[in-house]
Amino acid sequence: MTTVELPDTEATRALGVRLGRVLRAGDLVVLTGGLGAGKTTLTQGLGEGLGVRGPVTSPTFVIARVHPSLTGGPALVHVDAYRLGGVVELDDLDLDADVDASVTVVEWGHGVAERLAAEHLEVMLTGDQTRVATIAAVGERWLREPGLTALASGSHGRDGPG
Template sequence: MGELGVRLGRVLRAGDLVILTGPLGAGKTTLTRGIGEGLGVRGPVQSPTFVLARTHPSLVGGAPLVHVDAYRLGGPDELDDLDLDFEGSVVVAEWGAGIVDTRADWLEIVIERPVGAAETAEDADDWSDALVEPRRITIAGHGPRWAEGVLE
């Protein structure tokens, strides 16, 4: 998840919005930590669960990262109350589907984490072959910004 985040962070720029969806423990914050690394922002990038939003300034002269936990927000009106700088920042919103995706362009990343994978470390002939909580990730770009695709 972290490596994917770094790759994404290298293509994101001010004004970009990323919506993350997935169950608890799916890797949303780990992905965001990687995005922060790819953007070159000040860390540590941690879950904003109790503060709703954290801003991480750039260390390399780029866009800051605004990391939002939209789980407790009741709708877009409550998001507006946070007074986020959508135009001058890269905004990553966990649990943001239906609340934050009201902009012209955004990336939607859905992380599925299967429960009860068939192969475990104990069942594998070699522990390095064992599935370690495999994820299925779907990335969809919406709007003109992402018309050419997201990652090469």
């Protein structure tokens, strides 16, 4: 488990950029945190790190948005599960078809989205004045990812400074 202190929204976005640089097609990121915790801000950073077409905004009312890559990498599938009634409604979105070819990020996904991929990251955002991101890696893929441990130090992962 990795914990990162996020003193402001820029730090939250920067963490997303660093994380985006270690993500690859087939990765699932499940985001948890209260209203205003920074889930969409983190996802905006992920989009920047992945090099996808934006802007990345909250998909609350459309449930899911696909942001194609501008760099030849994987697309970002951004899902807001807040209004979904559970696993059945998530299944109705047919995300399974996109999971292997894209990076899928599910806001409010805890307890619902983990079944999309056996290996995934769970990011919990907590705190008021200073936020904290707790990143839990599930699965073998993440044991082999050196860039994940660099997140807490502010290093830029395998792609260097951005």
